Amino acid sequence: MKLNFSASEILFQQQIQDFITAHFPPTAPYAHSRADEQRWAAVLNAQGWAAYQWPRQFGGTGWDMTQKYIWERATAMAGVPARLGGMGMFMLAPILYTFGSEAQQSRFLPGILDNSINWCQGYSEPGAGSDLASIRTRAVRDDAHYIVNGSKTWTSYAHQADWIFCLVRTEALERKQDGISFLLIDMRTPGISVQPIVTIEGKHSSLNSVFFDAVRVPIENRIGDEGCGWRYAKGLLTHERTGLAYVADSIRRLQRLRRIAAQTPAGLTTLLHDADFARKLAEVEIDLLGLEITELRTLAEAASGAAPSAQSSILKLKGSLVLQRITELFVECAGLQALPYNLDGLNARDSLEADRFRTEISTYLYARSASIAGGTNEVQRNIIAKRVLQLP
Ligand SMILES: Cc1cc2nc3c(=O)[nH]c(=O)nc-3n(C[C@H](O)[C@H](O)[C@H](O)COP(=O)(O)OP(=O)(O)OC[C@H]3O[C@@H](n4cnc5c(N)ncnc54)[C@H](O)[C@@H]3O)c2cc1C
Numbered sequence: 001m002k003l004n005f006s007a008s009e010i011l012f013q014q015q016i017q018d019f020i021t022a023h024f025p026p027t028a029p030y031a032h033s034r035a036d037e038q039r040w041a042a043v044l045n046a047q048g049w050a051a052y053q054w055p056r057q058f059g060g061t062g063w064d065m066t067q068k069y070i071w072e073r074a075t076a077m078a079g080v081p082a083r084l085g086g087m088g089m090f091m092l093a094p095i096l097y098t099f100g101s102e103a104q105q106s107r108f109l110p111g112i113l114d115n116s117i118n119w120c121q122g123y124s125e126p127g128a129g130s131d132l133a134s135i136r137t138r139a140v141r142d143d144a145h146y147i148v149n150g151s152k153t154w155t156s157y158a159h160q161a162d163w164i165f166c167l168v169r170t171e172a173l174e175r176k177q178d179g180i181s182f183l184l185i186d187m188r189t190p191g192i193s194v195q196p197i198v199t200i201e202g203k204h205s206s207l208n209s210v211f212f213d214a215v216r217v218p219i220e221n222r223i224g225d226e227g228c229g230w231r232y233a234k235g236l237l238t239h240e241r242t243g244l245a246y247v248a249d250s251i252r253r254l255q256r257l258r259r260i261a262a263q264t265p266a267g268l269t270t271l272l273h274d275a276d277f278a279r280k281l282a283e284v285e286i287d288l289l290g291l292e293i294t295e296l297r298t299l300a301e302a303a304s305g306a307a308p309s310a311q312s313s314i315l316k317l318k319g320s321l322v323l324q325r326i327t328e329l330f331v332e333c334a335g336l337q338a339l340p341y342n343l344d345g346l347n348a349r350d351s352l353e354a355d356r357f358r359t360e361i362s363t364y365l366y367a368r369s370a371s372i373a374g375g376t377n378e379v380q381r382n383i384i385a386k387r388v389l390q391l392p
Pocket of ligand 1: 372377
């Protein structure tokens with residue numbers, strides 16, 4: 001198995017690095033303001049790299065898996081605003097250009113590409129998270145429309161979204177994965193209401209409940225065939241093989257943790273040289289190194305054309321644990337300074353850098369969700385047990 005980059009990939013890596021340094025100097029702040037994100041989005045659009053994951057014919061770069069990996073790694077290491085375009089760019093667009101009609105592609109992809117339309121993902125429901133196929137939100141045909149009734153929960157950024165892509169039940173069949181359809185719904189349609197969910201951070205940052213009360217959705221807003229939505233939604237998840245493990249993000253966080261620990265007094269020395277803290281730091285660094293190798297191994301297998309494996313579950317499981325552990329060490333490093341918690345400050349994104357620990361505390365709390373969102377760690381362990389370890 002080849003874990004090293006080829007000469008052309010190394011050249012590509014250098015070009016990417018030069019581009020990032022030219023447009024996003026290393027002195028840029030760790031936390032970004034909205035203005036930083038908008039500036040970066042304009043730079044990427046001008047370069048044609050905003051939709052770096054998409055095929056060329058839809059306005060993307062046409063990069064192969066290794067090139068995408070190099071890009072994701074370089075941007076994360078440089079700390080530039082990541083994953084601009086959110087759920088529309090990364091989750092809906094692949095479904096649109098793989099399964100959508102030409103009319104749907106030309107109607108919806110441009111708004112995702114130029115970031116003018118915000119999308120949210122309406123999959124989970126009360127009682128249907130890990131067991132997603134148990135969704136109960138109903139869509140019943142009425143001539144040229146579906147009438148949608150039900151609710152979605154944990155819907156990230158629904159309060160800011162223009163549209164929502166939803167899994168809905170169009171038929172109740174014996175196999176619950178059957179009879180699910182994939183609908184695109186304009187959030188301004190009468191009958192939709194959004195309620196904020198206040199999270200462990202003590203504020204409403206991203207999560208919401210969305211309620212549908214006799215919402216009329218034109219039939220042309222259904223992706224693909226009626227009853228086949230499960231296939232469209234799930235099929236693409238198996239292709240998301242890298243970037244699951246937050247490796248570059250964790251490397252960058254660890255570098256910062258080391259810098260802060262080196263400035264934090266501990267007895268006659270600094271925290272970085274305190275035996276107990278140094279051991280914890282070393283443990284997480286070893287885990288991260290193992291994770292990085294696993295990610296490269298997954299990439300090498302995928303690049304050689306191997307079928308998707310359950311390895312992504314290992315990346316998701318270990319990646320979330322490493323990330324959470326690093327955020328715990330930041331809290332340990334902050335010590336008593338971890339206690340003050342400024343909610344107003346948390347909402348003022350432009351002044352994040354003012355308090356070096358405030359972001360770490362909110363990150364620590366928010367990182368608890370890394371082992372839940374996108375498939376819980378218990379579910380990943382089940383997958384690893386069955387499909388990797390072949391346990392009965
Ligand atoms: C920050 C965040 C953002 C999210 N954003 C979105 C979004 O934008 N759109 C969206 O649709 N959803 C979103 N979700 C929802 C997310 O997909 C679900 O939370 C996740 O799938 C788990 O479902 P659940 O919360 O219903 O928990 P449950 O499935 O009810 O699980 C509860 C507990 O039981 C365990 N469990 C469940 N089944 C098994 C099993 N078979 N074996 C062993 N243990 C099991 C779980 O691991 C967990 O500990 C988000 C969640 C979070 C935390």
